[in-house]
Amino acid sequence: MKPLSGLSEHPLSGIVRPVTVIQAPRLSERLEVPVVLLSETFQFTGSFKFRAAYRVASSVPNRTLLTASSGNFGQALAHACRLLGKTCTVIMPQTSARVKIDAVREEGATVDLIDVSRISRQARVRELMGQMPEAYFASAYDDDWVIAGNATLGMEIADLDLPVDLVVAPVGGGGLTAGILTGLRERGNNLPVTGAEPLIGNDAARSLRGGCLVANETEPATLADGARTVSLGLRNWEVLRDGLTGIVEVPEARIVEAIRLLFLMANLKVEPTGALAVAAVLTDPERFRTRRVGCVISGGNVDPGAFCSWIG
C-alpha cells in the first residue's frame, strides 16, 4: 500500500495511520465557516492516543507498563504493548464507557477498575507501583514521550500543506495540543493552534488567561470524557502557555450539537471529546468567520446508547 505522498518520514511512519483529511462542504455551509476535518477516529484503537502510547511503550526499556486512563489512552497503550510483546495494566474508573473497558480487555491488558469516590487515580497508581516496582508509569499526557508521539500529528498537518489558516484541537491534559504545536514547529510551520475545552472544566483557559497553571477542584463532569482532567500537565503547560493562540470554552450543549452535525453532514462518528473543535466553531463563530479552520477530531470511541441519545 503506497504512502500519502505529502508526508515525509516521522518517528512513527509506517506504524500509525496518517491523519484522515475530510473536506466537509455541507458542514462548512451550515457553520458558515470553511472547515476541514482532521480525523483520528480511524487511527488504530480509534483515537490519536495510539501515537503517544506506541511512542512511550517502544521507547522505555521496561517490559511492563501501567497507566490510569478513562479509556482511550488505556486502550491505545494496551494495543501498543500487545504489538511490542509487553504487559500492561490500566486503572479505569468503574464509570468508564463499557466499549472502552471491553476494548482494553480485548487487547490483553489487565483492567483495574476503581471507585473514584473511594480512591483517587493517583493514590491507586501509588499503590500499584508499590506492588510493581519494575513497571513504567505512563501518564496519558504529562510525559515527554507522549508529547513526542503526538507531535507526529503536527508533522503530518505541516507536511500535508492543507488549505487552513489555523488548527483547533481539544484540550484536556494538553497532550494533544502540545504535541501538535511541537510537531508543527519542528517542521518550521507557524500555523496558529487554538484549544477547545469544556466550559465546565476550563482550567486550561483560566491558566492561559492568568498566566499560571491552575486546577479544577475536582474532575469536571463533562460529556467530553477525554477532557475530565484536573489540570494541564506541567510539561504540556510549558508548551501551551506561549504556544496556543487562545482557548474556546465550550458549553456542553454545543458538544452534543457538534456530534449531531458531524453525523448528519459529514458522515462522521465522533465521541464527545472528538467533537470539541467543531463545537468551538459553533460556540464562537465570529472568532473564526473569515478563516479556514482545520478541526482536529481526536477520537470516535463511544457507546451506541449514549451516541443515540445525542443524535436522536
Add this chain to the structure above:
Amino acid sequence: MKPLSGLSEHPLSGIVRPVTVIQAPRLSERLEVPVVLLSETFQFTGSFKFRAAYRVASSVPNRTLLTASSGNFGQALAHACRLLGKTCTVIMPQTSARVKIDAVREEGATVDLIDVSRISRQARVRELMGQMPEAYFASAYDDDWVIAGNATLGMEIADLDLPVDLVVAPVGGGGLTAGILTGLRERGNNLPVTGAEPLIGNDAARSLRGGCLVANETEPATLADGARTVSLGLRNWEVLRDGLTGIVEVPEARIVEAIRLLFLMANLKVEPTGALAVAAVLTDPERFRTRRVGCVISGGNVDPGAFCSWIG
C-alpha cells in the same frame, strides 16, 4: 493540499475525493477474515454516486437533467448540477429517507415526490420528459457515463496497490460493480470482484447463475435502499455477466449486524447498502477465510432514527 501519491490521474482527478482506505484490525479479528475498508462515505454528497453524477452532468450538452432516485444519485446529481450551473429535477418516492430528500433540496434541485403505489418511476419519467423535452434523463446506473464515472473508483483501487486478494462491492442496478471492473481492467489489473446483494432482491445473483438477465417482480423491500432495483441495467449486465466472480446473497439480519460492527469496531457510520460488502463476509465467511478482502463501503447517508434502531 497534496494528492495521494499512489494515484495516477483519472477523468475526475481533483473533482472527486479519493477513496478512503481504512485498515480495520479489530473488525478483521471479529470477522476472522482480514478486511480493508474502501469507504466512499466521505465522498462529496456522502456516496460513490457523485463520481457517476459529475461525469454525466459534465459530459452531456443539456442544461437540464432529470433522474429518478431513492436518494443518493439524486443528491449527487443535484450537487454536480449546482457545481456546473445546470438545473436538475429528481423524482423520489415519498417513502425516501427524510435526510435524503432534504439533502437534494438543499442542493437547489427540484424534488418530485411520487406515490409508487400509484405511479411507477418509469411512468413518471415519461410524463416529465414530455413536459421537459430539452432535459437529459440520467439513469442512476444504466448509462455509459455512469459506468465511466464509477470506473474512477476502480482506477484508484488499482493505483493504490492495496494488500487485498479480491474486492467485494454492493450490487443494485450494477453501476458500481460494473464501474469498478471497468476501471480495474482499464488499468490492467485483474483483481477479482465479487458482488454483495440483498437475498430478498437477488435478481443479479439469479441472472449470473442462469446466464441471462432476470428481474424481480417488484422492487424488493430490503433495508439496503440503494439496492431496491428491479433488475441490473443492460449496460451493467454486459460487464458483470463475465466480469464478476460471484455474488453473495445477504440476509437482512446480516446487513444490520454489519452496520453495528462497523460502528463499534471501525468507527464508521454506514448506510445499509454501504454495509453489504461486510455483511457478505458475515454471510459466507468460508468463502473468504484465506483471502484478504477489500470491502467497498458505498455510502453513509442514513436517518439517525433508523440508524439507532440498528446499532442500539
